[in-house]
Amino acid sequence: MPLYEYRCQDCDHGFELLVRESTTFECPACRGARLEKQLSVFAVGAEGRSGGRAPMAMGGGCGSCGHPGGPGSCSVN
Ligand SMILES: [Zn+2]
Numbered sequence: 001m002p003l004y005e006y007r008c009q010d011c012d013h014g015f016e017l018l019v020r021e022s023t024t025f026e027c028p029a030c031r032g033a034r035l036e037k038q039l040s041v042f043a044v045g046a047e048g049r050s051g052g053r054a055p056m057a058m059g060g061g062c063g064s065c066g067h068p069g070g071p072g073s074c075s076v077n
């Protein structure tokens with residue numbers, strides 16, 4: 001059963017509502033019917049995190065380890 005987050009536009013009361021066929025859409029605080037459905041904070045946060053830190057290359061030539069033998073020498077060792 002889907003659980004949605006709503007906010008009452010009359011008294012600004014935020015609450016979660018388990019939506020079923022028999023669910024009455026009203027504010028539990030003031031019984032108002034002007035409810036505003038809230039967006040999932042989780043989903044919005046995930047979308048905004050495009051281009052996170054890329055994973056470091058595994059193995060292969062090094063080139064950035066500062067090994068005195070030159071780039072790639074550390075993997076030979
Ligand atoms: Zn209310």
